[in-house]
Amino acid sequence: xxxxxxxxxxxxxxxxxxxxxxxxxxxxxxxxxxxxxxxxxxxxxxxxxxxxxxxxxxxxxxxxxxxxxxxxxxxxxxxxxxxxxxxxxxxxxxxxxxxxxxxxxxxxxxxxxxxxxxxxxxxxxxxxxxxxxxxxxxxxxxxxxxxxxxxxxxxxxxxxxxxxxxxxxxxxxxxxxxxxxxxxxxxx
Amino acid sequence: xxxxxxxxxxxxxxxxxxxxxxxxxxxxxxxxxxxxxxxxxxxxxxxxxxxxxxxxxxxxxxxxxxxxxxxxxxxxxxxxxxxxxxxxxxxxxxxxxxxxxxxxxxxxxxxxxxxxxxxxxxxxxxxxxxxxxxxxxxxxxxxxxxxxxxxxxxxxxxxxxxxxxxxxxxxxxxxxxxxxxxxxxxxxxxxxxxxxxxxxxxxxxxxxxxxxxxxxxxxxxxxxxxxxxxxxxxxxxxxxxxxxxxxxxxxxxxxxxxxxxxxxxxxxxxxxxxxxxxxxxxxxxxxxxxxxxxxxxxxxxxxxxxxxxxxxxxxxxxxxxxxxxxxxxxxxxxxxxxxxxxxxxxxxxxxxxxxxxxxxxxxxxxxxxxxxxxxxxxxxxx
Numbered sequence: 325x326x327x328x329x330x331x332x333x334x335x336x337x338x339x340x341x342x343x344x345x346x347x348x349x350x351x352x353x354x355x356x357x358x359x360x361x362x363x364x365x366x367x368x369x370x371x372x373x374x375x376x377x378x379x380x381x382x383x384x385x386x387x388x389x390x391x392x393x394x395x396x397x398x399x400x401x402x403x404x405x406x407x408x409x410x411x412x413x414x415x416x417x418x419x420x421x422x423x424x425x426x427x428x429x430x431x432x433x434x435x436x437x438x439x440x441x442x443x444x445x446x447x448x449x450x451x452x453x454x455x456x457x458x459x460x461x462x463x464x465x466x467x468x469x470x471x472x473x474x475x476x477x478x479x480x481x482x483x484x485x486x487x488x489x490x491x492x493x494x495x496x497x498x499x500x501x502x503x504x505x506x507x508x509x510x511x512x
Numbered sequence: 513x514x515x516x517x518x519x520x521x522x523x524x525x526x527x528x529x530x531x532x533x534x535x536x537x538x539x540x541x542x543x544x545x546x547x548x549x550x551x552x553x554x555x556x557x558x559x560x561x562x563x564x565x566x567x568x569x570x571x572x573x574x575x576x577x578x579x580x581x582x583x584x585x586x587x588x589x590x591x592x593x594x595x596x597x598x599x600x601x602x603x604x605x606x607x608x609x610x611x612x613x614x615x616x617x618x619x620x621x622x623x624x625x626x627x628x629x630x631x632x633x634x635x636x637x638x639x640x641x642x643x644x645x646x647x648x649x650x651x652x653x654x655x656x657x658x659x660x661x662x663x664x665x666x667x668x669x670x671x672x673x674x675x676x677x678x679x680x681x682x683x684x685x686x687x688x689x690x691x692x693x694x695x696x697x698x699x700x701x702x703x704x705x706x707x708x709x710x711x712x713x714x715x716x717x718x719x720x721x722x723x724x725x726x727x728x729x730x731x732x733x734x735x736x737x738x739x740x741x742x743x744x745x746x747x748x749x750x751x752x753x754x755x756x757x758x759x760x761x762x763x764x765x766x767x768x769x770x771x772x773x774x775x776x777x778x779x780x781x782x783x784x785x786x787x788x789x790x791x792x793x794x795x796x797x798x799x800x801x802x803x804x805x806x807x808x809x810x811x812x813x814x815x816x817x818x819x820x821x822x823x824x825x826x827x828x829x830x831x832x833x834x835x836x837x838x839x840x841x842x843x844x845x846x847x848x849x850x851x852x853x854x855x856x857x858x859x860x861x862x863x864x865x866x867x868x869x870x871x872x873x874x875x876x877x878x879x880x881x882x883x884x885x886x887x888x889x890x891x892x893x894x
Contacts, residue, residue: 351793351796351797352793354797354800354801354886355883355884355887459789460793461793462787462789462790462791462792462793462794463790464786464787464790480883481883501884501887
């Protein structure tokens, strides 16, 4: 009997190995495609967010303690949050691309701009967030901003592209990438 | 009459001769206590050359040939073999231009030696004089930076970094003024060229290139750049795409003409570059959007056969997968098709073009590292 169990476990391990080899992490949605859930993360402030509410707009801001431009963008994000949090827009400051929890926790404590935001830590290497978001979306640089509305990914951009007019487009459900770019002075 | 003819022939011969190889000699006399060897490095007509000479009581010499001036570096007793921390000594080297016979004189090592040669070397020294005050300031700043690096004092670094950035800006201004004032100097051309070696050659570079004299544009490197600029002019929206013909995974030849009537997204690629995963993801997304849009994706791979087959099957099973062949795996010889598309080395991979059903470019070369790649291509196809 014992032998049998050992054999089954071995077979299962072999199957798991094969599985790991042949399956790729599903691609992160392209703009316009569905996105309904948020990966498992550790919420340091606010949250938790797991299922994405189709009635809400989410602005996910990727940052790290080592990322100077991310930190430089925080006051701006905080200001946008103050102006739009009551208009159905949920801001998430998602720490990623670093694994030192202690460092992140301490940083969040000292940063006044993060006080009123939802702040999450992705977790250790190969965390749910790293696999389903960072790796699946091929992200190798930050800051990056993801705008989700009505359970669809609308835009993968940077915090510099967010301003009151762009956010108003989202509130009015009139958002298009072209319109947002035009508001940033980018000609198509 | 006869005399004139002979005279003309002589002139033509002279002109040819002036472009032919000429011998050079580098004579060195360092401090009499210097023994060992000197390594001389330079690149001649795209070929890297390395020579060495014995140093006896400070004396050494090199012989060689040149057509255009050679930017050279001499190194006295560099560390041989595998470098371990205990072997590291400050390099004793000097850079100069070989454009005839060169004399290197010093009472110590190579660093700070007096190098005399022809006009190009004189130009090079002229530029060094312009750089001298900047280099002195830079040395002071670097010395101040050093302890801050070890203590990771980023706040104290900031003002110093700003000062360094300012110096680099000044260096740029010195360079552009030097180029403007010396259109017939090979040194000026070399400075310009060093700023135009990375990335794809684009038509916008032409204005800068045409600042130089005809003599400079007729050097080996000058002609090479002129050729690339002419080609770049042909790789823009509306121009006819160059043909190609390679074997697919089944060994069947596929040519661009076979694909007439369809949009062709043409990708030059290789498995091992960073970030391959992002590249593959963006193209998988683009593929989804182009599925019902009369478009085929053609990948020309510069990998060995096995790597190509595995990577293509794993990532791009729906593409027409072609391989450039085993003779073009190296980073330097990409073959005539890649060259026709302005892809000159492995560093240019991946590169992509969108071709209309009539065989014309629908847009200039495509930026693949773009989260909106699929949406952009979708709008461009016919």
